[in-house]
Amino acid sequence: MGLDEAVSADHARLGLNGLWTVISRDDPNMGLYYVLLHCWVRVFGYSEAAVRSMTVALAGLAVPVTVLLGKRLFGRTAGLVAGLLLALGPFFVQYEQTARSYALVVLLVVLSSYFFVAELEKPSRVTRVGYVLASTLAIYTHYFAGLVLLVQLLTLLAVKGRGAFTRGWLTAAVAVAVLCAPEAVFALRAGTGNVSWIREPALSSLVKLPSGLAGGSSLAAILVILACYGFVRTVADRQRWQAGFVAAWLVLPAILAFAVSNFVQPLFVTYYLIVVLPAFLLLAAVGVVRLPGRAVGLIGLGLLVALSALRIRDWYTQPSQENFRGATRYILENQQRDDGIIYYPAGTLAGPTSGIAYYEALAGTNGPTPIRFQLGRTPPARPPRIWLVMRDSDVAAAGPRRQGQVKSSISGEYKQLRAQTDFRNITVILYRVKRGNGGGA
Numbered sequence: 001m002g003l004d005e006a007v008s009a010d011h012a013r014l015g016l017n018g019l020w021t022v023i024s025r026d027d028p029n030m031g032l033y034y035v036l037l038h039c040w041v042r043v044f045g046y047s048e049a050a051v052r053s054m055t056v057a058l059a060g061l062a063v064p065v066t067v068l069l070g071k072r073l074f075g076r077t078a079g080l081v082a083g084l085l086l087a088l089g090p091f092f093v094q095y096e097q098t099a100r101s102y103a104l105v106v107l108l109v110v111l112s113s114y115f116f117v118a119e120l121e122k123p124s125r126v127t128r129v130g131y132v133l134a135s136t137l138a139i140y141t142h143y144f145a146g147l148v149l150l151v152q153l154l155t156l157l158a159v160k161g162r163g164a165f166t167r168g169w170l171t172a173a174v175a176v177a178v179l180c181a182p183e184a185v186f187a188l189r190a191g192t193g194n195v196s197w198i199r200e201p202a203l204s205s206l207v208k209l210p211s212g213l214a215g216g217s218s219l220a221a222i223l224v225i226l227a228c229y230g231f232v233r234t235v236a237d238r239q240r241w242q243a244g245f246v247a248a249w250l251v252l253p254a255i256l257a258f259a260v261s262n263f264v265q266p267l268f269v270t271y272y273l274i275v276v277l278p279a280f281l282l283l284a285a286v287g288v289v290r291l292p293g294r295a296v297g298l299i300g301l302g303l304l305v306a307l308s309a310l311r312i313r314d315w316y317t318q319p320s321q322e323n324f325r326g327a328t329r330y331i332l333e334n335q336q337r338d339d340g341i342i343y344y345p346a347g348t349l350a351g352p353t354s355g356i357a358y359y360e361a362l363a364g365t366n367g368p369t370p371i372r373f374q375l376g377r378t379p380p381a382r383p384p385r386i387w388l389v390m391r392d393s394d395v396a397a398a399g400p401r402r403q404g405q406v407k408s409s410i411s412g413e414y415k416q417l418r419a420q421t422d423f424r425n426i427t428v429i430l431y432r433v434k435r436g437n438g439g440g441a
Helices: 003-013 016-026 031-044 048-074 076-088 090-096 102-121 125-141 145-165 167-190 203-207 209-214 217-236 240-263 272-289 294-316 324-334 355-363 392-397 402-411
Strands: 340-344 385-391 414-416 426-433
Touching: 003 031, 003 048, 003 355, 016 031, 016 167, 031 048, 031 102, 031 125, 048 076, 048 090, 048 102, 048 240, 048 272, 076 090, 076 272, 076 294, 090 102, 090 209, 090 272, 090 294, 102 125, 102 145, 102 167, 102 240, 102 272, 125 145, 125 167, 145 167, 145 240, 145 272, 203 209, 203 240, 209 217, 209 272, 217 240, 217 272, 217 294, 240 272, 272 294, 324 355, 324 385, 324 426, 385 392, 385 402, 392 402, 392 426, 402 414, 402 426
Parallel strands: 340 385
Antiparallel strands: 385 426, 414 426
């Protein structure tokens, strides 16, 4: 389980008052997901499998909804291929097994888009209500869903013109705005502290986005070619607004996120942009279906499936960016009664939302006593042994010399007792106090 998943697990364990504080002030983005997970773990438990299983179930629902949307836009076969590509997409497979809101937001933006298209083609009270509910829930799941709603609005204006200002559409728009108003207040109250870690993206980040969404560069290249071909074919077949809607859904959120990140506040993160993944796969599915000749289409689809399977296999060999489980087990198995522990940086590794705290809770025991630490100063406490736990990505981001600076702050009065042990983005080192400095031998 990674750091972000540990945050989800901690929020889910809170009581109702604590959960309300999280979703209304401290961490409102993904608020709906935290509420659902809070209910889920009370039924299925707090294990890794239980915490992640809700996301798997939600991802499973996203596949048939994608099929329905694809069928409505481009035909039954295109819908089935799009559903298959989503189910086997390495990027989606990764995040459908991650205890975060990304599978849920994919489900809801696809559902919102389905009701949007249905309302465009055959207006009814049922589709309007469905659209309002799905769109509102999507915003409460992740703010990037708002970018998809913006694409829907632009599509509506382009397709309907003045017809976009009918009573039905205006009622739906006002309903979504009113229902989402509390979330806007929560977001303003929370500020940008939770995204302060995001760096301003370079142009290369935008160029590499298809590879991230596809789960690999070779797979991305084929999907991009098929998506472009599918767009051209749908336009040629006089499905212009359908092609324009899906293409705008794919492109516009990424461009807007990139622009905002460079001029206002950095927000450009590949997994935030998972909201455009269904559009990417829908266009690619149309490209597969409309290849000249059935045999060519089957070969193209088989190639996509094979490449996806290879990337999924690679991911399963290293399914987490950081191995908190192994690091925590190692510390708990080797700790002694009076040990202390230094987390660096403390902001991500210490406290109830850390991965280490999660695995300590699963084990039903506490690790060594945390010690306050300031870079360049000897730790104020003098336990006989000190564990140093560093998150490598944070240390590296602070500069090439930071790890050495952290170690030198401890080595004045302590010497390394065991070799440095690495646990995928987590480094663990055990020290003992030097003789004559007040500790044991």
